Amino acid sequence: MSLSQEIIEQFNQAFKQAKVSGEPEPTAMVLATSDCEGLVTSRTVLLKALDANGFVFFTNTHSMKGKQIAACPRAAATFLWKASSCQVQLVGSVKQISAEAADVYFATRDRGSQISAWASRQSEPLDSRETLLQRVRDLERKYEHVEVPRPPHWTGYVLSPESVEFWTQREFRLHDRFLYTIDDGVWTKQRLNP
Numbered sequence: 336m337s338l339s340q341e342i343i344e345q346f347n348q349a350f351k352q353a354k355v356s357g358e359p360e361p362t363a364m365v366l367a368t369s370d371c372e373g374l375v376t377s378r379t380v381l382l383k384a385l386d387a388n389g390f391v392f393f394t395n396t397h398s399m400k401g402k403q404i405a406a407c408p409r410a411a412a413t414f415l416w417k418a419s420s421c422q423v424q425l426v427g428s429v430k431q432i433s434a435e436a437a438d439v440y441f442a443t444r445d446r447g448s449q450i451s452a453w454a455s456r457q458s459e460p461l462d463s464r465e466t467l468l469q470r471v472r473d474l475e476r477k478y479e480h481v482e483v484p485r486p487p488h489w490t491g492y493v494l495s496p497e498s499v500e501f502w503t504q505r506e507f508r509l510h511d512r513f514l515y516t517i518d519d520g521v522w523t524k525q526r527l528n529p
């Protein structure tokens with residue numbers, strides 16, 4: 336399912352407004368995932384791309400979120416832009432982007448982040464910070480003078496929304512809420528009570 340141009344434009348406009356209003360981390364979204372038993376977890380990830388396919392973020396496939404997405408490929412995400420009094424909520428399906436696209440993005444990351452993608456066994460217990468730093472030193476030696484390849488367990492995911500809601504604060508809690516939903520490939524927009 337692909338996003339309509341209207342939704343993308345609406346999002347880009349609200350994102351720009353958040354940025355000019357001084358939002359410190361406008362790409363940050365709280366991503367909720369769940370397993371098959373209904374255990375829901377959430378955490379912040381950064382939005383790295385947006386097109387008609389949806390909202391792209393990068394992470395470790397072995398992490399809690401990675402495991403939950405593998406078991407139940409659906410998610411919700413919320414952007415809170417306090418500086419511009421706006422919130423955007425997404426609900427939809429999630430899938431991995433292509434290995435080629437993940438390689439392209441990984442290559443743009445600074446070397447320290449590339450090494451840390453190998454060093455961190457994300458979401459697993461870690462006995463000490465020194466263990467992690469030792470792994471980093473070992474990896475720096477391993478990849479000295481060569482490009483760091485993308486770890487196979489580190490990739491991008493695209494959240495393809497089936498609903499997108501824009502919330503804007505108004506006085507006396509009479510906020511504006513506009514919900515876009517898709518049915519049979521057709522997006523419709525409706526206003527919701529605040």
Ligand SMILES: Cc1cc2nc3c(=O)[nH]c(=O)nc-3n(C[C@H](O)[C@H](O)[C@H](O)COP(=O)(O)O)c2cc1C
Pocket residue numbers: 360363376377378379380381382392393394395398399400401457458
């Ligand atoms: C502002 C902010 C941005 C973050 N961005 C990412 C991200 O893009 N990808 C990621 O894997 N973790 C990111 N994290 C860390 C996650 O919130 C989380 O700790 C980590 O992904 C492990 O989550 P999980 O154990 O629920 O899978 C970010 C944290 C913060 C506070």
